[in-house]
Amino acid sequence: MLAVALCCLLPLLVAAPARWLGGPVDLRRLVPLALLHLCLESIAQGLPTPCARIWRLLRRRDQDPVEPAGRPGSSFLPVLFAGVLMLPPAAAALIAVPAALVGRTAPPRGPRRLWNAAQLAIAAFAAAVAFHLLDGPRLLAGCHFPGAALGACAAVLLFCLVNGVLVGCIRWLAGCGSALGSLRELGACLAPALLHGAGGLMVAVLWQGSYGPLAVLLALLPLSISAWVCAQASREQAAHRATVQALVQAVEIKDAYTRGHSERVGRASVLIARQLGMAEERIRTLHFAGTLHDVGKLAVATELLRRNGPLSEAERRAVEVHPVAGFELVRELAFLGEARDGILHHHERLDGRGYPDGLSGARIPEFARIISVADAFDSMTSTRSYRRGRPVDEAVAELGRCAGSQFDPVMVRALVRALAEHDWQVEPAPPGGWDGEVPDIPLGVPEPTRPGPGRRSPVSSGGSP
Secondary structure: OHHHHHHHOHHHHHHOOOHHHHOOOOHHHHHHHHHHHHHHHHHHOOOOOHHHHHHHHHHOOOOOOOOOOOOOOOOOOHHHHHHHHHOOHHHHOOOOHHHHHHOOOOOOHHHHHHHHHHHHHHHHHHHHHHHHHOOHHHHHHOOOOOHHHHHHHHHHHHHHHHHHHHHHHHHHHHOOOOHHHHHHOHHHHHHHHHHHHHHHHHHHHHHHOOOOOHHHHHHHHHHHHHHHHHHHHHHHHHHHHHHHHHHHHHHHHHOHHHOOHHHHHHHHHHHHHHHHOOOHHHHHHHHHHHHOOOHHHHHOOHHHHOOOOOOOHHHHHHHOOHHHHHHHHHOOOHHHOOHHHHHHOOOOOOOOOOOOOOOOHHHOOHHHHHHHHHHHHHHHHOOEOOEOOOOHHHHHHHHHHHEOOOEOHHHHHHHHHHHHHOOOOOOOOOOOOOOOOOOOOHHHOOOOOOOOOOOOOOOOOOOOO
């Protein structure tokens, strides 16, 4: 990666002698634009700005600044595009370098940061070349529109194309995907890039007009606030995902069978929800519910969870407390919302013979009815140490047989449609084979032995039944 990044910088050195590519550069524009881009890029990534970094170093000389957790890849491009429109190409390529060299990235950070700097430099260079070839600087200086706007639009599109090609090539060289796959992702990036390009055009017009560079700060203020809010939301979502993953790992350590089961139930639940046309926000919450549906097993004795065989009635009742225990564990996690009801009621049955509350029909929360089908399907198709997993068609047939009594027929049909569109990978047999077949309860879900519906759990579900 380091060698590729260095090679990407060669065109800048080759093009520098040309007058309009590397001619006289106004440092009064280059330096403020680079610093402004560095500050705003730090805000967009949720990182401390350069001033904040210096202040931390002065106040805490004995401590290293801690980089906040979050997802790399956020970017703030209006200032970079303004440099593309206002500077010669070889100088415009330098705008993004400082921010790329100190930005957040995954390890190994040094080579990746150098690659990011080279990638953005080449893309900005190509965009500035296109803008100059279209006589953009003259049109922009004279405020000739829409000619200047069309040139800026062409520069932004070329920036995206070059950036996509470079990303695709490095992924292909690293064996992480195909270049064609990266090019397909350009479609989703074009609209945001054009919006950032419009912001860059506004910055360039204000800077070169009678308002001067100070007006740029006022123009960028709303965009800066928006970038900061997005960064905070991204960090909050990352914290939510980390919380869910920590709980899942705790369950998987205790119950070896659930290793991978929780994630598969979450994925199957999402497949069902998409067939139902559920809103994306609820689908994200449902994925949390499906992934955490067995978190209450942390309150169940480990020996019972690892038992390879049938349980006694007392042991079964001890296991059946896990939905209530799971609800108690997550009830204070407000971001889960209605996912908490899904965790509490995922073992209810449509005929009212389930647990813990004996709910029936539409009184069972929608999330719980979805998770119930996803959980049973993965239980049947998963291979355990004492029995083979069933083929997908057999599992689907069993779900259809129990639809209307144990499962919601709507959810079963949605899963069947989803399986027709997506391949479901069944776990292979264990290397050592099976120690011996043990008769399994249909669907892996215990048949209830309680006298009838209407039993209430010791806690309230916190939502509508």
